[in-house]
Amino acid sequence: MHTVALAVTDGILHFELSLACEVFGPAPASVNGPWYDLAVCGQGAVRAGRFQLEPDHGLDRLPHAETVIVPGWADTDQDPPGDLVNAVRAAHEAGARVVSLCTGAFVLAAAGLLDGKRATTHWAHTRALADRYPRVTVDPDVLYVDNGSVLTSAGKAAAMDLCLHLIRLDHGSAIANTLARRLVVPPHRDGGQAQYVTTPVPPPGNHPLADLLPWAITQLDQPLTVDDLARQARMSSRNLSRHFRTVTGTTPLQWLLTQRIRHAQELLETTDNSIDTIAKTTGMGTATTLRRHFNRTIGVPPDTYRRTFQTHPPTPQPRNTT
Template identity: 65%
Template sequence: MHTVAVAAIGHLLHFELGIAYEIFGNPPVGVDDWYDVQLCGPTPIQVGPFQVAPSHDLDQLASAGTILVPALADVDERPPAALVAAIRSAHSSGTRIASLCTGAFVLGAAGLLDGRRATTHWAHTAELQSRYPEAEVDPDVLYTDNGDVLTAAGKAAAVDLCLHLIHRDHGATIANTVARRLVVPPHRAGGQAQFVSTPVQPSGDHSLANLLAWAQERLDQPLTVADLAKHAGTSPRHLGRQFRAVTGQTPLQWLLTQRVRRAQQLLESTDVPVEKVAVSAGLGTATTLRRHFQRAVGVPPNAYRQSFRST
């Protein structure tokens, strides 16, 4: 069996540690060649409010097929030297190393991110880049895959990276079977944005409520700021001030955001061609859709659809 060693020292975040056991510790029905998960560390670890005793020492990392480094609870503390040395040694022997969330700081301390793309939770990407300047830190992706060194952003992106590893080892069908058991979207490409930069949709109790509802019903039409202002019975300049106050965006930014979201919905729920998705979302052509979609979501429309429509 492929051994997945979870490297554990000090204080870890329980969500990412739980992910490792939930995903790699429970084989799908009918799959015999699965993973053997081992918690490796020299002393009991703090996991949230609990203490957990590792089943193996750090020496076991050297014989693992994959090492997962869970999230550190405090990135201000330097990663333990013993853990860094064990990770560096295992990698030099050919072991695949993957970090979840702030576990990337351990990989950075081991020198494994030098010259490689990496990510972590968006709140810590600037610190990761500052501390390890030789790394190519990308704050806008779910995870990175350099072959033998992988990193994931926070929380749900750690699930995505684990599913990606299963996809690499066992194929898309098994990865999506695991995703269905977890009740999460199928395997998503790592290049997707950690979050789409859209403010929370305002509630219906505000000055633009009727206008926003009217516009959302007409996203497939060529709406302009003048059109919106005319329907609202105000001037374009005053409408712009209202939009910034209510949505945090200009009218055109808001329209583009809604059209990208409409395209996402259509890609997830239908099989209509990308050209028709572009028209239905009010983006005109497939070329225009691809440009705005890639910029907002981080992956092309077809890759997004493949992730959410995989069987």
Template identity: 60%
Template sequence: MRTLSDVRSVSVMLAVYDGAMLFEAAAACEVFGVDRELTDGWYDFRVCAPPRARLTGGWLRVDTPYGFEALADADTVIVPACGDVEAEPPADLVDAVRAAHDRGARLVSLCTGAFVLAAAGVLDGRRATTHWEHTAALAARHPRVRVDPDVLYIDEGTVLTSAGKAAGMDLCLHIVTADHGAAVANELARRLVVPARRAGGQAQFIAVPAVDDTGHAFAELLHWVSGRLHEPLTVPDLAREVNMSTRNLTRRFAAVTGTTPLRWLHTQRVHRAQELLETTDDSVELIAARTGMGTAATLRRHFNRALGVPPDVYRRTFRSHPAG
């Protein structure tokens, strides 16, 4: 399974095929195909497609010198959504995806692109997701795939899948975080004017609010908390701030955001810790205090649980790739 200490992918190839959907293809192009000089060594991005391939609707044709055979050289292969999940994916694309997987490439599907990965057999025995409207069809057609309809995206190491539309952008930013660190991914999200790093385990149906979403029911609370992450805040503290009982806050917060106040708070603390590890020389003990976790042991526990590595390993991985 891919870890933060692995050699980062350099070559990212987007496999466009007849009937691929524009939004997901464009999202991958924006994230991986535009070097905004945020860090050294951005992606070597290519679009691969058969001659005269047309996106959904047939009104936009892809003209690229790279066919599916070029996927053999990719470190990462991205398969965008397909417009017709009932149609069999192109056999040459399925073969190229399977060969890339056998060679050890990282495979990424956006939305219904999961049907292509499933046809290649690379999702067998793995958790995977797709747009909620099509999860039942994916499970029925590919019973060996453990389809999860209730998440934004799933990272299985070398195989990653996402739900529909905006969740595809979430997964792309998640990949940038894994490759270049939280500070770079956050700055990229700001450049693209999208929320930074929604957690993959969030429910598909409910948008997790960005802190700067002023129209959100809990916007003022989220702003209040984000400015006080260094304090030992608890859920009762949050409830008092909005004049609610703890039970009522927990119920309404989950209904609106798809997560609990405590889980959201832990996530914000971990994100802040990531940024401090990347951008400062503060000790783990000081970062624990600055993120409201109190002790280095508590920070290490939550950090390990969220990212799978201890803070010092994360720092060593990403301090050599500072934001530009």
């Protein structure tokens, strides 16, 4: 049987741990052949959220598994435990497929398994992962990344997306779809985690853009240019671009586009305004332009996003009785 080993330590997140146990535990009724031999591996009793867990095996079992899964890890401000990092590295060197769920990516990065590779983690931690491990190409927008022998998922529920992807790889789409129905989740979700990121606010503080950024957000329906922003800030375009890079980490036009997309998300969630109206309100001009930028940035079309996140039912349209 294909052994799936869950690598656990103190501070492991119980949501991702439980999710992996549910997916790789009992086989669906439609599976006639071999399934998975699930093993929980750690050094003695570990804390998983509010729960205490007694592993089945020590971490020395990891190199003997075909797949090693590192669930989310809570204390991302600290370096992962050395024994866990070494065991995960040894498992990969022995030929195991190594998978991280949510912030488990920090363990894989510490083991050097993500060097030179594209990876992801929970959107709230992507900047920290990129800063701490500059050899890793962190993609903050996707639900998961498959590098063959090393795979990473975004935060929380995205762990389910990656686990179902593994089932598809190992057992085919039919079995993955059956398992998804049993778990009452979609077998595949469109888009990436960008659609779940909370709307950013202008960074507070005493910096040269402290007055400009809130002003620009109130002018999103206008065709703002870099020169317009520089004039409002009373500085040259060159100085403006330099301050934008320092304060926001991006260019003035890219920052403006991000604000327009976020405002469009808000309007899609809270109003029944047409896509044309939202395009004009957010300064996109036309529905075609909005759809192009929205799909490229968020990963799904505006209409799909609205169906997923709208916070109130659409207003009923009057029936035509003629």
